Amino acid sequence: MGYPHPSHPKETVVLSQYFGDAGARTYDGWVERGGYAALRKALGMTREALIEEVKASGLRGRGGAGFPTGLKWSFMPKEVVRPHYLVCNADESEPGTFKDREIMRWTPHALIEGCAVAAYAIGAERCYIYIRGEFTEPWRIMSAAVEEAYARGGLGGNALGSGKRVDIVLHRGAGAYICGEETAMMNSLEGKRGNPRIKPPFPAVSGVFGMPTTINNVETLAAVPHIINRGAAWYKSLCLGNPKSTGTKLISICGHIQRPGNYEVTMGTPLKEILYDMAGGPRPGRTIKAVIPGGSSVPIMTRDEAEAALFDYEGIVEKGSMLGSAGLIVMDDTTDMVYQIWRLARFYAHESCAQCTQCREGTAWTTKVLERILAGKGKQADFQLLLDLSENMTGKTICVLSDSCAAPVVSGIQKFRSEFEAYMAGSREPAMAAV
Amino acid sequence: MSSQANPTVTHGGHDVPHQPVFVGETLARLEALYPKYPTKMACLLPALWMVQEARGWISEPAINEVAEVLELTPAYVKGVVTFYTMYHTHPVGRHFIQVCTTSPCNICGAEDVVKALLQATGCGELGATSPDGRFTVIEVECLGACGFPTPILIDDDFIESVTPASVPGLLQRYA
Numbered sequence: 359m360g361y362p363h364p365s366h367p368k369e370t371v372v373l374s375q376y377f378g379d380a381g382a383r384t385y386d387g388w389v390e391r392g393g394y395a396a397l398r399k400a401l402g403m404t405r406e407a408l409i410e411e412v413k414a415s416g417l418r419g420r421g422g423a424g425f426p427t428g429l430k431w432s433f434m435p436k437e438v439v440r441p442h443y444l445v446c447n448a449d450e451s452e453p454g455t456f457k458d459r460e461i462m463r464w465t466p467h468a469l470i471e472g473c474a475v476a477a478y479a480i481g482a483e484r485c486y487i488y489i490r491g492e493f494t495e496p497w498r499i500m501s502a503a504v505e506e507a508y509a510r511g512g513l514g515g516n517a518l519g520s521g522k523r524v525d526i527v528l529h530r531g532a533g534a535y536i537c538g539e540e541t542a543m544m545n546s547l548e549g550k551r552g553n554p555r556i557k558p559p560f561p562a563v564s565g566v567f568g569m570p571t572t573i574n575n576v577e578t579l580a581a582v583p584h585i586i587n588r589g590a591a592w593y594k595s596l597c598l599g600n601p602k603s604t605g606t607k608l609i610s611i612c613g614h615i616q617r618p619g620n621y622e623v624t625m626g627t628p629l630k631e632i633l634y635d636m637a638g639g640p641r642p643g644r645t646i647k648a649v650i651p652g653g654s655s656v657p658i659m660t661r662d663e664a665e666a667a668l669f670d671y672e673g674i675v676e677k678g679s680m681l682g683s684a685g686l687i688v689m690d691d692t693t694d695m696v697y698q699i700w701r702l703a704r705f706y707a708h709e710s711c712a713q714c715t716q717c718r719e720g721t722a723w724t725t726k727v728l729e730r731i732l733a734g735k736g737k738q739a740d741f742q743l744l745l746d747l748s749e750n751m752t753g754k755t756i757c758v759l760s761d762s763c764a765a766p767v768v769s770g771i772q773k774f775r776s777e778f779e780a781y782m783a784g785s786r787e788p789a790m791a792a793v
Numbered sequence: 794m795s796s797q798a799n800p801t802v803t804h805g806g807h808d809v810p811h812q813p814v815f816v817g818e819t820l821a822r823l824e825a826l827y828p829k830y831p832t833k834m835a836c837l838l839p840a841l842w843m844v845q846e847a848r849g850w851i852s853e854p855a856i857n858e859v860a861e862v863l864e865l866t867p868a869y870v871k872g873v874v875t876f877y878t879m880y881h882t883h884p885v886g887r888h889f890i891q892v893c894t895t896s897p898c899n900i901c902g903a904e905d906v907v908k909a910l911l912q913a914t915g916c917g918e919l920g921a922t923s924p925d926g927r928f929t930v931i932e933v934e935c936l937g938a939c940g941f942p943t944p945i946l947i948d949d950d951f952i953e954s955v956t957p958a959s960v961p962g963l964l965q966r967y968a
Contacts, residue, residue, distance in 0.1 A: 362940075441831070453895045453935040491879045492891070492936050494949040527829045532838055533879030535934060549837030549863075551876040567831050612897040612939035619940045654896060685939065687897050701896045705934050711876075 361460060362619045366636045370596060372606045373580050374622040377464045383499060385506045388467035394512055396583030400475040401520035408479040412582065414590035416597075416604030421447055421538075421575030422653065422683045424671045427582075433562035434480040434570050442482040443566050445547065445573040446473050448489040448496070449531055449538040452653035453705060454685030457608040457620050458576035462489070462496035465580070466503035472579030474517060474524045475586060480572045483523040488543050491531045500528055535709035539757045540573040542711065553711045554757035577608055598626030603670030607684050611637045614644065614690035625670040632669060633688065644690040648774070652682020654702050655762030657769035658695075678769070695774040696781060697789050699766050700728035706763035717760035720751040724767060726793070731781050734788035741771055741778070811854035814847045815840075815862050823862070833863050837873055841880055850881035878933070886922040886929035888967040890914070891946040892955075895935040901942035902956070907932060909957035910945075913964055927967070 361378035365371045376382035382391055400408055413428025434442060446469070450458040461469055473485045489497050504526050507513045517524040529547055531537050537546045541555035544566040565571020585593045597604045603625040609632060612618045616638030623632060633639060633646065640646050649664035650656060657679040659667070667677040674681045689698065707721035724747050727740055748764035755761070771778065780786035815823055823843060826836045840863060844855045851874055853867075860867040874880045881889075890910060894903040907930070911917060914928035922929045938944035941953035947967060955963065 450937045451935055454897050454939050456937050456939050456941075459937055490937065491877075492933075492946060492951075494946070495951050525829075530838065530842060532841070532877035533933075534877050546838065547835060548832065549834035549873065551873055567835075610940060612942070613900055618942075687939070689900060693900055698896050698900060701894075701899050705895055708934055 360620075361464065363617055366621065368627070368631055368635055369622050370606045370624040371622055372584055372596075373461065373465075373468070373577065373608060374620060376468075377460050377620065379464065382465055382467075383503065385467060385503070385510045385512065388465075388471075392587070393467050393583075394471055394518065396586035397471045397474050397512070398518050398520075400478060400586050401518060401522055405479050405481060408475070408586070411590050412479070412585060415585045415593040416590075416601070417578065417581055417585060417593065418603070418671065419575055420577035420581070420607065420683070422452065422655070424681060427574065427578055430562075430574070431476070431480050431572060433560070434572055435562075438481040441484070441567075441569050442480055443569055443571045444473060444477040444480060444482045444485040445540075445543060445566060445571060446485060446487040446576060446579055447538060447540065447543060447573055448487050448493070448500075448576050449543060450493070450576070450683075451490055451535045451538050452655060452683045452685055453702070454610060454612055454650060454687040455653045455683040456610045456612070456685070457683075459493060459496055460620050461576050461580050461608075462493070462500050466496075466500050467507065468580045468583065469500070469576055470503060470507050470513070470526060472582040473526055474513065475582050476572070476574060476579055477524050478522060480570075482572070484525045484527065486527050486529050486547055486566070488529045488531060488537070488547060490537075491533050497528070497530060504528060534711075535705075536711045536757070536759060539759070542757070543573065544571065551711070553713050554759075556756055581605060596624050598624055598668070598670075600626050600668070600670055600672055602672055607669070607681075609669070609684045609686060611686045611688065613686075613688040614640055614646070614693070615688045616641060623669060626673065627669050629667040629669045629674075630665045632686070633664065637688075640688070640690045644692065646688060647691045647693055648689040648695065650679075650687040650689075650766070651684070652680045653685040654687065654705065655758070655765060656680040656682045657765045658699075658773060659769075660773050694789060695770055695777045696728065696732060699770040700725065700732055702766045703728055703763055706759060710759060714755040714760070716750045717755050717763075720747045720760055721763045723747055724751075724763060728767075729790060729793055731778060732789040733792040734781060734784060735792050736778065736782040738782065740782070741775075744771060811852065811858070813858055814844050814855060815858060819843055819847060820862075834865060837863055837865065837870065838877075841870075841874060841877075845880060850884050884922075886916075886927055888928050888948055889946075890928060890930045891933040891936070892930065893934070893936040893938070893942075893944050894932045895939075897935075897939035898942040898944070903943040905957045906943040906945070906955050906960065909960040913960050928964075 359378040381387040417427045418424045477485045534552045537552040542552040546552040561571040646661045663677045703725045707725045712718040751760035751764045860870045915923040936944045
């Protein structure tokens with residue numbers, strides 16, 4: 359199917375097969391489409407066998423970090439002496455990313471099924487799905503689906519008649535980008551301010567409520583039932599040459615592009631095909647200037663870098679950026695790069711939880727220096743100042759929010775320096791008044 | 794710990810006594826959540842949502858009430874309330890409009906949508922409430938619908954692909 363566009367022939371449609379198909383939203387509709395067979399099968403397997411299957415598939419975390427999912431699950435204690443928890447990260451807030459939203463809107467039972475399989479695999483009887491507060495529509499659809507899954511016996515004390523307990527609780531966020539960071543999410547779930555925690559201890563040792571916890575992204579969990587149904591070998595075979603990146607990936611494309619939306623591709627697909635064949639390329643008469651490939655937190659790519667990249671974890675790194683959440687932000691030749699880098703810095707300054715000095719001060723001062731440049735008051739020395747601030751924001755804080763602020767600034771100065779210089783030299787009209 | 798002796802809420806310039814939120818059906822809804830979490834504190838975000846749903850915003854007396862119900866201190870609850878941007882700590886218009894202006898929407902014209910909304914609602918500036926008390930408009934960071942610029946939230950209605958031209962028609966549905 360595909361939403362908002364019909365699936366393109368170059369897509370590999372697995373998770374997005376029923377996007378746009380409202381009939382898939384109900385329990386019966388999901389069962390008719392093959393749903394809950396994976397959960398039934400999983401509940402009949404041992405925990406160890408399930409973890410091995412997911413390990414063998416090569417599935418890696420789809421939230422941004424790309425950590426191997428089966429390996430993450432295997433960190434959970436073998437014996438369940440204290441309650442184990444699964445937390446599903448549905449706090450999708452990374453600018454440029456809107457794929458988890460479509461999974462929840464169109465295939466809520468795919469997520470429920472994935473959560474139930476994963477919960478069982480890690481020895482948890484309860485899964486919390488943390489949905490960002492702004493996602494009012496996914497919340498309504500997920501609430502109805504969870505209620506129906508309980509009513510139909512898919513969840514609860516005797517899930518699918520297996521004698522095993524699987525509970526799912528939906529938890530609503532309240533507006534904080536940082537709560538998408540896994541340790542901040544655990545604090546938020548506990549009823550605290552969403553400040554990230556220092557690791558170690560890692561969540562598998564002491565996570566939410568101090569108990570062993572695994573946190574997985576929506577897309578990761580939604581992929582699990584397909585692996586259980588069709589086997590690890592099948593999933594691993596979805597790969598165009600690089601065995602470290604397997605399976606399919608949902609890509610969100612937005613910005614200056616003809617057909618924005620979600621696309622699902624086999625790992626390793628050339629980025630050029632995604633941009634031009636699937637998403638239709640730039641607007642008529644325009645050319646692409648820059649692409650941010652992994653949500654706003656990764657280095658900006660030039661058009662040449664983007665067009666030469668293979669779209670998987672390693673392929674994007676090879677061209678100087680990161681796959682991240684696979685939210686592609688496309689900017690054409692009308693874009694004022696300095697203004698947009700400022701807008702990104704402002705985002706991170708607004709979303710900083712402010713517990714680490716480098717982040718609290720660094721994101722705010724980066725924003726102010728960029729405002730000075732945009733006001734036509736910038737100096738050559740501001741380049742070094744911005745790079746020094748970025749250096750202090752990289753690898754020195756509890757979480758990576760400030761690293762994410764530094765990524766577009768550093769790559770922007772490297773790749774689009776002349777645009778900054780035009781403001782400094784006065785050859786470009788100031789974009790804002792001096793503060 | 795107890796609430797203030799005479800808790801009052803300033804609303805529209807008039808001081809009105811705080812009516813407890815957690816009574817009857819609302820209290821029952823909160824209590825139904827307790828078994829889903831190992832601590833009462835974990836019900837804080839849901840409880841704050843219930844207050845905002847009932848009262849439109851979260852006042853100091855409401856913070857005291859939540860603290861008492863969940864066995865927390867008012868200072869603790871206030872610390873949490875102020876961390877999350879979706880909780881209102883002052884009264885807002887009958888309809889609360891959140892416009893995404895983060896980069897992907899920004900390059901697709903979100904700033905013009907903001908201007909159109911400020912003009913059509915009569916709010917004049919971001920964060921202000923229109924003189925008729927009908928609307929408050931704020932700018933928010935990424936709403937997670939970047940492929941459908943510009944997304945806005947009016948109360949709990951998520952609306953995609955808003956343009957300056959579509960603004961006046963949209964607002965008619967919100968009396």
